[in-house]
Amino acid sequence: MFEEEQNQAAERIQLYCREHDLFPPPLEWKWIPFSGHWGVSTSFFQTAAEEARQKGIKFNVNERAQEIAQSVAAYLGTPQGFERVEAVRGYLNLYFSSAEYSRRVVDEVLARGERYGSGSPNGQRVMVEFSQPNTHKAFHVGHLRNVILGDAVCRILEFAGWNVVRANYIGDIGLHVIKWLWNYQNYHLGEIPGEDKTRWMGDLYAEADRRYEESKEVEAQVRALFARWDRRDPEIVALWEKTRRWSLEGFDQIYETLGVKFERVYFESEVEESGKEMVKELIARGIARDERPEGAVIVPLDELLGTDQKYRVLVILRSDGTSLYSTKDISLAVKKHTEYDLDRSIYVIDVRQSLYMQQIFKTMELMGYDWAGRCYHLAYEIVNLPGNVTMSSRDGTVVLLDDLISEATARALEIVKSKNPELASSEQQMVAKAVALGAIKYSMLSRDSTKIVTFDWKTALDFNGQAAPYIQYAYVRANSILRKAGGYPSEFHAALPEPGASELELVDLISRFPKEVQRAASELRPLHLANMAYDLAKAFSDFYNQCPVLQAEEPTRSYRIRLVAAARQTIGNVLALLGITAPDVM
């Protein structure tokens, strides 16, 4: 927002260095890392070090950097747009003119509204595949991290200027489905699910898997059933269609609760046949090797690429000719790029599949697809239970999503009722839902994807501290002030008061938002925005405690009301990017 002034200052610094025969520093402005200071800084350590090298003399780099910083500071005086220039320990700090800049920031935020912070369209299309639930299985907290991360990444990329295609890829066929069907046919035929379809499907899957593991005979029967599926036996297909729908209806409920939408939903069943065709093509082209009947059909990646134990071997078809996950994935990758002209293709999949993803991408490369290099595996660590227990639907070691949401909502409702008893019951419900879902989402987005999340109820239901409710609360407070003020003045009073420290801190953070959006988008890390949301809320709370708004004298009153409006807008925008609802009251 202040690039012009920064560039001017940078040019003058470069000029000074040339005139004084100094190595010009790479002028990368950084935020002054002290709270309560508003400006940018650069350092002269490189300049000093370079000078020492060239002149062949030894001196203390830190001291020399400080000398240079001081003389540059003297040379700059007070450039246009800044109110103070200071040399500190080798750094040159430039402080913005507070009144002028806070005015500019607030004007910008209020003018752009919910688009504040967004980037201009970059003309590039990216597909983000995420969620990928399996029908006929449970949906648990482990799956939740994927949905929340994928959704946030989509929101952020879109806001940053990308054309985003949100894709889901549902595992509606495969061994797990056949196992489920076998169990249903033998033990539950005719039964239909109750209200909670996903739970019921999951329970039956656990049961099916237990029977499958317990007996060799069952395994054989399941294989036989898989063969009937492969022949598209009408009876099996009909049963599959009916039971599959139950799962899909359950998923729709979940996505609606979470506020997640998809533009293109792929099914494994729709790429199974084309996948098998591709296997034939791969064999014909000598990329895949058919080792049947003794072995399976494989792509010997290390052999083909001349690598050693790096890409290993990818199995793309079972020895009995039935399809694998990989059979379908190679076909899906092609389908995605045929349907959409993609500049990037992102797969949000857990980190345990890293090798597998590289194998798929390499296979695409071997087939000659130029887009293979533009596929990216966005890996995230799994959600474990205490004691490093992996959530597993077959072992029943899961926390079901539905249980987490109802427990969190009940807890939040209890708090809303005690904090805000006069609120209408329906509104209390809405607030509780926003708080509960916000807390769940924030806890997953506020830690890096490379970190394992250990789920425990105590932490999951803790609404204090660095958590979504704190941020939502700041938003609500801002909203409350604006409600009492009856909106905010359409423009600033001519004579703007000099902002205080907490006001500056708040404006400073607000002004950083657009850059954080770009950073989060380019690194595919919502974490940056989760941190920013908290910092903003903290700065607002500080301002709230130190600066009376409604009771203040004019023109301070008007100025602060507009600042509150800008803060509310920015906090709302950040939360929206994280998929978190900002309630009007709490």
Next chain:
RNA sequence: GCGGGUGUAGCUCAAUGGAGGAGCAGUGGCCUUCUAAGCCAUUGGAUGCAGGUUCGAAUCCUGUCACCCGCGCCA
């Protein structure tokens, strides 16, 4: 054996190669005020270890230790 990840305060985690931070837990304060889901104060650190690169390393490189995860017919 090969590959990947993690290691920062008692615990859970942040930190664009640059001036080490939060939250929780602990201790002590603050509601007649725009909502106390809040605020203030206070306690806390050879960034696993050893080298290297650099003016400067939690961050980059090499080695090493610990834990986790992958590595041919699960997804």
